[in-house]
Amino acid sequence: MNLEVGPLLRTLRRQPGVLTLFVLEIAAGVATISSLLISGSWYLHVARRPSGLDEENLIMISTYSTGHRPAGHGGDLETAVLAEQASDRERTRATADVEAVTQLSTCVLDDRWSYPSLFSSLRADGTRLAEEVGWGIRADAGLGPALRVRFVAGAAPAGGAASTDVILTRTFAEGLFGSAAHAIGGAVVSGADEKLKVVGVIEDVRMRMPFMPNGANVVFLLGPAPLDHEARLIVRARPGRRDALVAALRAAFAPDATRRFVHVRTFDSTDSIHYRVGSGLFQLLGMFGAMLGIVVLLGALAATSFLVAQRTRQIGIRRALGATRADIIGYFLLESALATTVGSMVGVAGAVVLYRMMRRVFMDLALDFRLIGLSLALLWVASILATLVPALRAARVSPSVASRSL
Amino acid sequence: MALQLFTYHARLAVKSLRRDPGLSVTIVTVMAVVAGMFFTALVHYLRFYGPLPKLAPGLHHVEVSQPAGQVLGAFAGTTAEPNAIAGRLRVSYPIYRRLSGSHIPAREAGTFRSRLLVRRGGPASPDGAAAGSQVGSSATAPPGRPRNARFVNADFFSLFMLKLRDGAPWTHEQEAHGDAVVVLSKRLGAELFPHGDGLGASVLINEVPFRVVGICADDQPMVPEWDRASTGGPQDLLYLPFAWHIPLLALPEMPIHVSPVGTAYADLLASDEIFVSYWLDLPTPQARRAYEQYLAATLGPLGVTYHLRDFAGLRAAFPAPRTAVSFFLFLTLVILAGGGLIMARLLLAKGIARGDELGIFRALGAPRRALFVRQMLEAALLSGLGGALSVLIAAPQAIFYNVVVADTDIPLHLTPTSFLITLAATLTVGVLFALYPAWWAASRPPTISLGRH
Numbered sequence: 001m002n003l004e005v006g007p008l009l010r011t012l013r014r015q016p017g018v019l020t021l022f023v024l025e026i027a028a029g030v031a032t033i034s035s036l037l038i039s040g041s042w043y044l045h046v047a048r049r050p051s052g053l054d055e056e057n058l059i060m061i062s063t064y065s066t067g068h069r070p071a072g073h074g075g076d077l078e079t080a081v082l083a084e085q086a087s088d089r090e091r092t093r094a095t096a097d098v099e100a101v102t103q104l105s106t107c108v109l110d111d112r113w114s115y116p117s118l119f120s121s122l123r124a125d126g127t128r129l130a131e132e133v134g135w136g137i138r139a140d141a142g143l144g145p146a147l148r149v150r151f152v153a154g155a156a157p158a159g160g161a162a163s164t165d166v167i168l169t170r171t172f173a174e175g176l177f178g179s180a181a182h183a184i185g186g187a188v189v190s191g192a193d194e195k196l197k198v199v200g201v202i203e204d205v206r207m208r209m210p211f212m213p214n215g216a217n218v219v220f221l222l223g224p225a226p227l228d229h230e231a232r233l234i235v236r237a238r239p240g241r242r243d244a245l246v247a248a249l250r251a252a253f254a255p256d257a258t259r260r261f262v263h264v265r266t267f268d269s270t271d272s273i274h275y276r277v278g279s280g281l282f283q284l285l286g287m288f289g290a291m292l293g294i295v296v297l298l299g300a301l302a303a304t305s306f307l308v309a310q311r312t313r314q315i316g317i318r319r320a321l322g323a324t325r326a327d328i329i330g331y332f333l334l335e336s337a338l339a340t341t342v343g344s345m346v347g348v349a350g351a352v353v354l355y356r357m358m359r360r361v362f363m364d365l366a367l368d369f370r371l372i373g374l375s376l377a378l379l380w381v382a383s384i385l386a387t388l389v390p391a392l393r394a395a396r397v398s399p400s401v402a403s404r405s406l
Numbered sequence: 407m408a409l410q411l412f413t414y415h416a417r418l419a420v421k422s423l424r425r426d427p428g429l430s431v432t433i434v435t436v437m438a439v440v441a442g443m444f445f446t447a448l449v450h451y452l453r454f455y456g457p458l459p460k461l462a463p464g465l466h467h468v469e470v471s472q473p474a475g476q477v478l479g480a481f482a483g484t485t486a487e488p489n490a491i492a493g494r495l496r497v498s499y500p501i502y503r504r505l506s507g508s509h510i511p512a513r514e515a516g517t518f519r520s521r522l523l524v525r526r527g528g529p530a531s532p533d534g535a536a537a538g539s540q541v542g543s544s545a546t547a548p549p550g551r552p553r554n555a556r557f558v559n560a561d562f563f564s565l566f567m568l569k570l571r572d573g574a575p576w577t578h579e580q581e582a583h584g585d586a587v588v589v590l591s592k593r594l595g596a597e598l599f600p601h602g603d604g605l606g607a608s609v610l611i612n613e614v615p616f617r618v619v620g621i622c623a624d625d626q627p628m629v630p631e632w633d634r635a636s637t638g639g640p641q642d643l644l645y646l647p648f649a650w651h652i653p654l655l656a657l658p659e660m661p662i663h664v665s666p667v668g669t670a671y672a673d674l675l676a677s678d679e680i681f682v683s684y685w686l687d688l689p690t691p692q693a694r695r696a697y698e699q700y701l702a703a704t705l706g707p708l709g710v711t712y713h714l715r716d717f718a719g720l721r722a723a724f725p726a727p728r729t730a731v732s733f734f735l736f737l738t739l740v741i742l743a744g745g746g747l748i749m750a751r752l753l754l755a756k757g758i759a760r761g762d763e764l765g766i767f768r769a770l771g772a773p774r775r776a777l778f779v780r781q782m783l784e785a786a787l788l789s790g791l792g793g794a795l796s797v798l799i800a801a802p803q804a805i806f807y808n809v810v811v812a813d814t815d816i817p818l819h820l821t822p823t824s825f826l827i828t829l830a831a832t833l834t835v836g837v838l839f840a841l842y843p844a845w846w847a848a849s850r851p852p853t854i855s856l857g858r859h
Contacts, residue, residue: 017842021751028744035737039730064523064552067655068613077655078671111551112521113639115489117663136663190663226669228657229612230521230552258548259613261523273813280811284803288443291799292741295439299748302432306755354737361730 018307022300023343026379029296030347033289033375035354040285041371042362047278049215051108051269052205054148057099057242058267059235060109061249063088064260066229078227085231088253092233095248097241102142104232105225106135107207109265109272112230116214121176122187122195132175134217135208136190138225143167146236147205153180154200163223167200171216188219196221209274213363234267242266293378300386308332308390312397320399332391333384340383344376351375419783425763426756430788433752437792440738440745441832442799447738449804449824450731453628453816454637458721461631462565464512464689466697467720468505469713470497470705472680487727492635493662495683495724499675502682508700510693511686513561516648517632518681520656521552524644526598527608527615553594554659555611556642557651558632563589563620565685566632571595572605573620580619581647588616589645593815595621611646612654625816631717633683634724636660640815658682688716742831745792746839753785753840757847768852781844782837789836793829800828 065088067081085103092101106114117136121129143149144156149167157165166188168176173183180201187195196219204216237245246264253262269275315328323331351372359365423430472493497505502516525547562568563575572595576587588609595604595618604618626641650656655671658681667677688694698714705712715723757764764777797820804818 017846018751018754021747021754025744025747025751028740028747032737032741032744039734064521064549066523066612077653081655111640113636113660115492115660115662224669226657226667226674227655227671229655261549261551263551277811277813280807280813284806284811287803287806291439291443292744295436295745295748298432299436299752302429303748303751303755306429306759310755310758354740357736358733361728361733 015307019339022303022339023346025296025299026340026343026383027346027350029292029379029382030344030372030375031350031354033292033378034347034351034372035358036285036289036292037371037375038351038355038365038368039358039362040282040289041368042365043278043285044282046210047275047282048270049206049210051207052203052216053267053269055267055269057237057239058147059237059242059246059249060107060265060267061088061092061233061235061253062261062263062265063231063233063253063256064229064262065231066260068259081227081229088231089233091252092235092249095245095252097238097245097248099236099238100142100145101236102146102234103138103140103225104143104207104234105138105228107137107232107234108209108269108274109267110208110232111273114208116208116212116217117190119172119176119188119190119217119219121183122189130176132172132217133214134172134219135212135214136219136221137207139167139220139222140225141222143220143222146234148236149202149205152201152203154184154198157199157222162197164194164196165199165222166196167202167220167222168198169204169216169218170201171204172219173198173201175217211274211278289375293382296379297382297386300383301389304332304336304386305390305393308394312394315394315397316399319397325395328395328397329388329391332387332394336383336387340380344379347379348372348376416783416787419780419787422756422760422780422784423787426759429752429756429759433749433788434792434795436745436748436752437789437832437836438795439799440742441793441796441828442803444735444738444742444831445796445800445820445824445828446803446807447731447735448827449800449818449820451735452821452824453818454729454731455726456629458717459567459627459631461567461717462513462687464687464693465565465717466511466686466688466694467495467715467717468497468684468686468701469494469715469723470501470505471711472498472678488635488637489662491724491727492660493680495634496662496680497682497684498678498680499682500678502684504704505684505686508697508704510688510697510700512689512693513565513687515559515562515565515632515685517556517558517562517683517685518651519554519556519633519636519642519659520651520654521659522555522611522644522654522656523549523613524553524555524594524598525549525610527610549610553643554640555644555646555656556633557648557656558645559648561687562632562645562685565687569623570620571623572602573618575645576619576647581649584649585647586614586616586650587619587647589620589622590618591641591643591645592622592625593641594643609644611644614654616646628814628816629726632685638814739831742835743839746835749785749789749836750839750843753781753843754846757781757843757850760847761850764847764850765852768850774848778844778848781847782840785836785840785844786833789840790829790833792836793832796828796832797825 063085065081065084067077067084089101089103092098106112116133118131119134120131123129141156152170156167168183170180173180176188177183177186183198183201186198188198189195205218206215207218208215235245235249246266249264253264256262265271318328352367355365355367506514506516560576560578560581563570570589571592573589575589576585580587588611590598590604590609598604598609599607604621607618608615609618610616629637630642657674658679660681662680667673667679686697688697694714701712701714713723767777800820804820808817
């Protein structure tokens with residue numbers, strides 16, 4: 001095969017408009033498909049971020065206690081809510097195959113909206129050491145055995161926690177105190193009031209929707225929880241007994257289901273609203289990317305077909321002068337490759353610019369060059385395909401075509 | 407004359423469309439797909455950043471600097487910015503009680519959102535009172551999951567101009583009397599009363615019977631002006647008289663924690679936890695001055711700073727935060743421009759393919775301008791058709807979004823405004839990107855076009 005670049009460049013120079021449009025088309029394709037892939041994979045990655053909990057034998061029971069008292073039964077509504085929740089805990093603990101139970105104020109499967117708070121670590125003299133945004137979760141003494149959190153420093157308080165005792169995740173402790181070891185015994189405040197004492201630091205867990213910022217900054221507040229109609233009991237089943245325990249708990253709470261909300265489910269952070277939203281957005285953006293790829297292919301195919309057809313006489317002359325079919329195919333492929341290369345280079349630069357814009361709205365967004373590479377590959381394939389089909393047709397042009405209009 | 411000429415060229419442009427049907431169909435398809443993507447992004451964008459809604463002209467808001475004002479400032483400019491907005495648009499319960507105690511505003515409303523259990527009750531009694539609760543009765547359906555319930559005053563509906571499809575909001579007298587009345591959202595109304603017989607019916611809210619006095623006409627806007635910090639979240643499904651939060655022990659769904667509180671409900675109401683939005687109507691300058699004096703006398707001695715703002719001033723002080731929605735609109739604009747590039751190349755190909763025809767026209771005396779206009783009209787027709795067909799791309803995308811993504815229960819609808827903007831944008835892109843191919847085709851000398859013959 002004899003590939004001559006000189007005639008090729010001269011042809012391109014003769015049609016600068018066509019060439020420029022092709023280059024810009026490829027550039028726009030690379031930049032936008034890369035951005036769609038980067039943002040889509042961000043949604044998927046964030047939604048799939050593990051909770052850090054050993055979920056295999058975990059169950060969650062969500063309840064809503066109205067505190068309703070049947071007619072003729074007096075008493076305080078608040079006390080009735082708390083009594084019902086205490087009864088729920090006892091009923092759960094009494095069920096066979098339950099290994100441990102803890103009540104949390106919120107968790108990663110919660111569909112309620114909430115906001116993080118600002119926490120400050122204090123020096124010995126009471127001045128502020130550092131500030132971090134974090135998620136405060138109320139928990140009881142069953143936290144350790146039920147969630148199987150792994151302590152990296154300190155431990156769960158033995159014999160009952162004081163109302164000001166807290167446990168931090170490693171990331172949060174490092175942000176507030178520099179290291180997990182330094183955090184133990186340290187003081188933390190949220191707002192302007194009571195000091196909280198750090199009694200333990202655990203490996204990171206995520207307790208809120210992962211699209212929220214500072215997801216690994218979690219502080220478990222071990223004191224008594226404020227009144228809440230909604231309660232979440234996290235239950236650890238004996239190994240291999242989770243499904244049986246789910247059925248048993250559903251049966252145990254069945255009498256309540258006619259008058260209040262009780263939902264027993266396996267604790268699976270991939271079966272949650274944030275997971276569905278993340279996966280859905282990934283699919284939607286992926287759909288956009290695929291449609292865009294098809295559009296580029298379609299446009300390139302149609303345009304190239306006509307532009308190749310327009311050069312039928314030129315091809316005939318080249319064939320009459322001895323060019324083989326392979327030469328003709330190679331000629332068009334090389335022409336397309338040159339334009340695609342230039343367009344790809346401009347497109348990558350565009351993708352980087354768009355990435356910098358994306359970073360303002362997507363937290364912790366990483367520039368994944370593999371995704372840019374993927375979009376480059378897609379457009380290269382589209383470009384080659386779009387050229388190959390008309391080029392094959394052009395290669396079949398007979399040398400006699402060159403003389404027909406002479 | 408000009409119109410006749412235009413019609414003549416338009417007719418020729420339409421004929422030209424049929425001349426290269428493959429290229430024409432490709433152009434329309436390309437433009438429809440890219441315009442469809444833009445359409446989808448635009449609908450999302452307008453849900454978040456659309457024009458200001460029409461609200462009571464005298465609507466005002468008081469921002470009160472909270473004890474944790476500096477703390478909340480740490481969120482500004484981060485993805486936790488709603489905290490900063492919520493912290494400045496809401497106040498603690500004790501502050502709310504002070505703000506609402508003036509009796510100066512023509513209308514006022516305090517509001518916060520909670521989560522309550524709701525189910526259909528029995529039929530309403532003849533005197534209009536809600537039927538009593540029968541726990542576990544077969545007459546009532548079992549309760550579903552907890553629902554977002556907003557506590558508001560009677561004036562809330564007129565201040566924020568919420569339209570009701572059925573009934574009317576409760577009155578001041580009913581509110582003062584402590585009547586158990588409720589306004590349902592469109593969604594909850596349809597869910598509990600699919601046959602449209604909700605008005606006057608009874609619903610059990612945390613097992614307490616309430617009478618339905620109204621059902622909203624529309625879904626909640628994506629940006630609820632009464633509580634902008636909940637933008638993007640699930641909508642309010644029912645509205646209850648504000649004072650009912652105490653008997654129901656209704657806890658705020660998303661308080662901003664600024665100090666530890668005790669475990670009792672009374673501790674929450676006495677604390678600095680931020681959760682109530684307070685709005686007031688000051689329709690005259692005199693009313694505004696009187697309220698300013700009231701604020702100075704009430705909050706001044708406490709040493710807190712405050713800002714009394716009308717709605718326009720409030721929106722200026724709290725511009726909508728940057729979100730991924732804005733980015734995606736920009737990205738689809740780039741995609742639309744990319745479609746324009748593809749269209750331009752295809753129009754060039756069309757021009758080349760029709761070199762003979764254009765050459766004959768030129769040889770017969772057609773001026774360049776006429777050919778240029780005809781090419782532009784053809785481009786406008788093709789891109790306009792693409793823009794119109796964008797709805798075929800955007801509609802399935804909206805359905806997919808509502809069914810699969812469903813990050814909120816406020817459904818995404820394709821609106822006529824979005825469609826018209828999409829059509830205009832597609833036409834603009836089509837015409838702009840057709841300039842070069844039209845000029846190129848019109849300026850080719852007939853000798854070149856016909857030369858190869």
